[in-house]
Amino acid sequence: MNTRIYVLKFPKEVIDQPIISNLVKKYDLEFNILKATILLQQEGVMVLEFLGHKANVKKGIAYLNEMGVTVKSMAGNIHRDDEKCYQCGACTGICPTGALSLHRPDMAVLFDEAKCTACGLCVPVCPARAMEVSLNGNVDLAA
Numbered sequence: 001m002n003t004r005i006y007v008l009k010f011p012k013e014v015i016d017q018p019i020i021s022n023l024v025k026k027y028d029l030e031f032n033i034l035k036a037t038i039l040l041q042q043e044g045v046m047v048l049e050f051l052g053h054k055a056n057v058k059k060g061i062a063y064l065n066e067m068g069v070t071v072k073s074m075a076g077n078i079h080r081d082d083e084k085c086y087q088c089g090a091c092t093g094i095c096p097t098g099a100l101s102l103h104r105p106d107m108a109v110l111f112d113e114a115k116c117t118a119c120g121l122c123v124p125v126c127p128a129r130a131m132e133v134s135l136n137g138n139v140d141l142a143a
């Protein structure tokens with residue numbers, strides 16, 4: 001199973017179509033909607049966490065593209081607020097990619113953004129809310 005966060009931009013022509021429910025039916029994907037909004041021009045933007053086999057996620061994204069939906073990975077858009085992080089280490093056990101790791105012997109908690117796939121698992125486990133999902137960075141919602 002693979003989990004990853006994507007930003008989807010729906011053109012106004014397809015906004016009333018059951019595209020997301022087709023993803024579930026056709027590609028056996030589960031998802032969580034993290035954010036949904038309608039832009040001024042009547043375009044829709046959604047931030048979704050997909051859960052499913054990698055091959056199905058790939059097919060689902062191809063389907064979205066066929067329907068005219070722009071899909072961008074949130075990878076690179078998870079950030080750590082170093083002022084909030086108090087190095088408790090709770091996130092290191094849950095991070096599947098090693099992006100969050102313990103450095104020995106000083107036991108510092110390191111965050112390597114290059115290894116982060118934006119799965120989002122660290123966000124709810126951090127007691128300090130130091131791990132943040134950002135819509136800035138390389139995701140341009142107006143593109």
Ligand code: SF4
Binds near residue numbers: 128
């Ligand atoms: S769980 Fe939060 S506070 Fe604890 S080390 Fe990880 S980022 Fe820092």
Ligand code: SF4
Binds near residue numbers: 078120131
């Ligand atoms: S740092 Fe957080 S969002 Fe990035 S891979 Fe690890 S658990 Fe997932």
